[in-house]
Amino acid sequence: MNEPITGGNEFRVPEGYFDNLPARIRERIAELDQPEQQIKSPGRRFLPIETAWIAFCIVALVSIALFLAISRNQSTFSGIEKTEIPAIDLADYLNLDESTVIEVVASEVPGNLLSFNGNGQGMVELNGELFTKDEIIEYLIEKDNPISATYELTVSNIINPNK
């Protein structure tokens, strides 16, 4: 499969599409650059300052409570239960295929730190410790870009997630 089957022309575009596209993009940019029109009632603030402060305090309190709850539940990466992490689940989350995940993780981590079951399920064993699926996925969820997340799945990043 070295040469494309088609010259890439199996899809069609409306006539003149590319001629008009730059102008349409310029129009959208111009719209975005317009200052927002705010309709204000005379003699009234758009949002009373007191209400804004109360809302801010509520949000801050809820955020602090959530942060404390999450911190208490956060498990360390030592002394965890031995659990299998099916590589296919990881791959499904990342929308990558299992074999690619295995290849990439294997290329990043020294061979003696990885072991995979012969039945096709993946088990990530790093420095003699096993990581649960939830921990791996939680780590990956924290990443902004799932595309790059897999390729940071190295030993040091798992053991020191705050690095």
Place this chain on the structure above:
Amino acid sequence: MPEVEDRHILDLIGQPESRNYGFDLLVRKYQERVYWLVRRIVISHEDADDVVQNIFIQVWEHIDSFRGDSQVYTWIYRIAVNEALRWLNKNRLKQLVSFSTVGRKLEETLTADPFFLGTELELKLQKAMLRLPFKQRLVFQMKYYDAMKYKEISEILGTTVGALKASYHHAVKKIEQTLLNY
């Protein structure tokens, strides 16, 4: 229209009086490549049109932060990939479905697309591509259709060359298998 050098375009964009003109040149230079990359991901022309516009708006908003540590096209391509993924994610979350279901829905879109003029074999190839995981489909597209070097793809996707080669190899195998099973 003869191709304008990126350096010249960036110089034009860097000056207030020629910024719009320079940006226009940039769009004209890369719009087709970006469009076809996106079109093969989202399939429908209307969706591709939306995504492409969003891409170039992002380019406009962030062009001043382009440091020149990569090719302009690599930088634009990276934005394009992220926008396309954002579109796929948005679709998936809107319908509360998995990526594979989004792929199946795109297959239906492809079958019904009046702007698809390919042969039966080309339709099968496109459908086979839609069954690949997103990243793998991207790698396949960039190698097969855009004939990009692994090093260029590596800069765009932030993936090692070795992993890309493995990914492309697996993509080809899967597509071959899918086509054989049709």
